[in-house]
Amino acid sequence: MESLLVNPISKASAMQRAGRSGRTGPGKCFRLYTAYNYHHDLEDNTVPEIQRTNLANVVLTLKSLGIHDLVNFDFMDPPPSEALLKALEQLFALSALNSRGELTKVGRRMAEFPLDPMLSKMIVASEKYKCSEEVISIAAMLSVGNSIFYRPKDKQVHADNARKNFHSGFVGDHIALLNVYNCWKETDFSTQWCYENYIQVRSMKRARDIRDQLEGLLERVEIEPTSNPGDLDAIKKAITSGFFHHSAKLQKSGAYRTVKNPQTVHIHPSSGLAEYHPGGLSTMNLCLPQKNICDRLLN
Known part of the structure; x- marks a missing residue:
């Protein structure tokens, strides 16, 4: 599970921030902590990203490149062994690795997608449920992040009502995102439709570009594009096959x-x-x- 925790910054980060104030003209930097905090509570350098994040994608990429000895791999900043073990456990649960830690056929297909392993497993599983067209739309919308809907302060009620229309029938957020994309597609990718429904045009265009790339990758991993918009259970099963950890x-x-x-x-x-x-x-x-x-x- 990922969580956002409040942590002290490092001295290196503090110095880098202070440099911003005098870059283009005279400036001052005010620190909202004491000199004692700076010298005793802050680390000298920021902890590298690879030591703080989920390594499932890194491990899958290394395995697909034929690098199997991950413990002795020459990382610039070696991640903790617990993080590597968690990544291997997750990939095994997703059927990307077998019991010996070798890449499976499913894992090789997943490695072709530049996505989080859970998203790529969802796409690979969509072949079985004959709904790959819908699943790549959901994957593209999820890849954009939480920037699809917006709520202007003076029209919050209208924005909320517009959003509820996509959740009709008690559908979850994944199906709602699919509804948004399909409705936008039916209007021939209309900018005006986005304004009327309080949806970010730029985010939708980015989702369309990502979807086009994923569609090309389906052909590369020999998954036939199939569509089954009426069978929401099949789409949910494909999503669950990747996100059962949640x-x-x-x-x-x-x-x-x-x-x-x-x-x-x-x-x-x-x-x-x-x-x-x-x-x-x-x-x-x-x-x-x-x-x-x-x-x-x-x-």
């Missing part, structure tokens, strides 16, 4: 508990499902099986 069970308290390494989590407020929880969608899913049991007892 699965969580709904508790009686209304919170969720992650399946792997149990931890209490909640739906993010920016999610389209947030307003249906816990009184709407989630509770409904809890009540339905109970109701069926009652019906059977009555009969």
